Amino acid sequence: MTTLADTRPLDHLADFPAIPDGWRYLDSAATAQKPRAxxxxxxxxxxxxxxxxxxxxxxxxxxxxxxxxxxxxxxxxxxxxxxxxxxxxxxxxxxxxxxxxxxxxxxxxxxxxxxxxxxxxxxxxxxxxxxxxxxxxxxxxxxxxxxxxxxxxxxxxxxxxxxxxxxxxxxxxxxxxxxxxxxxxxxxxxxxxxxxxxxxxxxxxxxxxxxxxxxxxxxxxxxxxxxxxxxxxxxxxxxxxxxxxxxxxxxxxxxxxxxxxxxxxxxxxxxxxxxxxxxxxxxxxxxxxxxxxxIGLNAIHAHETALVKAAREALSAINSVRLFGPDDSAGIVSFGIEGVHPHDIGTILDESHVAIRAGHHCAQPLMAHLGVDATARASFGVYSSEVDVEALAKGIQRVTRIFG
Missing domain, CATH: 3.40.640.10 (Type I PLP-dependent aspartate aminotransferase-like (Major domain))
Incomplete structure (x- = not known):
């Protein structure tokens, strides 16, 4: 089993001034934050x-x-x-x-x-x-x-x-x-x-x-x-x-x-x-x-792979969560919660300062294939860490409590 300690090979958060302390940016697949350089x-x-x-x-x-x-x-x-x-x-x-x-x-x-x-x-x-x-x-x-x-x-x-x-x-x-x-x-x-x-x-x-x-x-x-x-x-x-x-x-x-x-x-x-x-x-x-x-793309890939694995394990432990895609996905985790629209997931997570993407992700034929209108999507970058995974899992647990 992956532990969150396994997800620490990179520590570049300080390079990104637009990510304030306490804000968990998990929408890198939409657009990545910009380093100071x-x-x-x-x-x-x-x-x-x-x-x-x-x-x-x-x-x-x-x-x-x-x-x-x-x-x-x-x-x-x-x-x-x-x-x-x-x-x-x-x-x-x-x-x-x-x-x-x-x-x-x-x-x-x-x-x-x-x-x-x-x-x-x-x-x-x-x-x-x-x-x-x-x-x-x-x-x-x-x-x-x-x-x-x-x-x-x-x-x-x-x-x-x-x-x-x-x-x-x-x-x-x-x-x-x-x-x-x-x-x-x-x-x-x-x-x-x-x-x-x-x-x-x-x-x-x-x-x-x-x-x-x-x-x-x-x-x-x-x-x-x-x-x-x-x-x-x-x-x-x-x-x-x-x-x-x-x-x-x-x-x-x-x-x-x-x-x-x-x-x-x-x-x-x-x-x-x-x-x-x-x-x-x-x-x-x-x-x-x-x-x-x-940094090195091999190091980035290893870092994001570890975070994906940790996130999938944390979310799969929540009974109402459905995960999409392969276990070895590159930096991206799409999921849904039974009975909860992804937009509601995103809104509640935002209240906890966790930013994800929710919607069809400009892939409507894929949504139809999956049998859903939309998914929630967390995606990682070089600034992501085990703290982001913990915040995501904690936020999803809050969503399930709110919606029963």
Whole structure:
């Protein structure tokens, strides 16, 4: 049995000024709190070194351009990309997936082609493909889950055909915390000539990711779940794929030459980064990656795994609690209490200064599969500890007393 003492390998709460003493923040899967290093980098970016990038001929602009592109290099190393030019900056994973659907999907998919998703996908990895279906006539298939809430790759293997051109899956579920065997998913997709897109939002803050070792074709994630700023995200894709994709936004920065007769476009990644970029967001994301790497993703994963195990054991001891997802989930515990709406759970926990998420978590098809309208969700970060687990369990016990 896991004891709460087993959950103490990390102690970084002091790095996070927005978490006051006595407040238990258990909503990291929605957005992570920001360490002082990131806050300071953002403050410097706006208060000391700010300038536009790629265009100015003065020294400040040149220095900011160097810092901006250094962040691209840092992100490439962080996810095992071969070349920084494979990194496209977006506003977040939602925009990254929409970019792929609009640019690559409109260009390479046609009526009769098929896209394979799974039952646990976030709406951001469902709706863009439905919109593409409405535009082009592609078909969408949905892979089932195993009994413990993982994407059933045996079923995926049986479902895939040469008509499938894309497999788009969550690397880590935002509801269940279940971890995909991403390398096997890539092998299955490539076995029928399909590409693999991974939604890495919940993966990059929690487990080591190497896109080359996985064999993925597209990888998307958001900065704010990785202890970085909001409004900045990343799309990685293989260089030959990016070269085959037309721009999807037009304007400054993505052009080669503009005339009223014709416009030619810059090579990737600039082709997909129209307009003035979120310069300071990129700087903040660089600082966040440095912060996470200094701790080590293996250490973070071990820490969160221990907290998940302790939380599941504490909650499973309460008879009216139903747990969802696998025992080895990555940093996330979803649950319900018989006869109590998750919103009521969240409200009562908030009275005890415990912040969780309650709702459908932008995964309504998964909720329907689970037979519920919503779940309560606790999710951990590097600032979480055994004290948070104790507060959560104590708060759930109070909920059950209130509702009898």
């Amino acid at each position: 990131v806050i300071d980098a953002i403050a410097r970016g706006y208060g000391e070194t700010y300038a536009t990038v790629h265009r100015g001929v003065y020294q400040r602009s040149a220095e900011m351009t160097v810092a901006f592109e250094a962040a691209r290099q840092r992100i490439a190393r962080f996810i095992g990309a071969g070349d920084p030019q494979e990194i496209v900056f977006t506003r977040g994973a939602t925009e990254s997936i929409n970019l792929v659907a609009h640019s690559w999907g409109n260009t390479h998919l046609k009526a009769g082609d098929r896209v394979l998703l799974s039952m646990l996908e976030h709406h951001s990895n469902i709706v863009p493909w439905q919109l593409l279906r409405d535009r082009t006539g592609i078909e969408i298939d949905v892979a089932p889950l195993t009994e413990d809430g993982k994407i059933d790759l045996d079923a995926v293997a049986a479902m895939l055909t040469p008509a499938h051109k894309l497999v788009a899956l969550a690397h880590v579920s935002n509801v269940l915390g279940s971890v995909l065997d991403a390398k096997r998913a890539a092998e299955l997709a490539h076995g029928v000539g399909a590409k693999l897109l991974l939604d890495g939002c919940q993966a990059v803050p929690r487990i080591p990711v190497n896109v080359a070792e996985i064999g993925a074709d597209f990888y998307a994630f958001s900065g704010h779940k990785l202890y970085g700023p909001t409004g900045i995200g990343v799309l990685w894709a293989r260089p030959e794929i990016l070269e085959s994709m037309p721009p999807w936004h037009g304007g400054g920065a993505m052009i080669d030459k503009v005339t009223f007769a014709k416009t030619t476009y810059a090579p990737p990644p600039a082709r997909f980064e129209a307009g003035t970029p979120h310069v300071v967001g990129v700087i903040g994301l660089h600082a966040a990656i440095d912060y996470v790497d200094a």
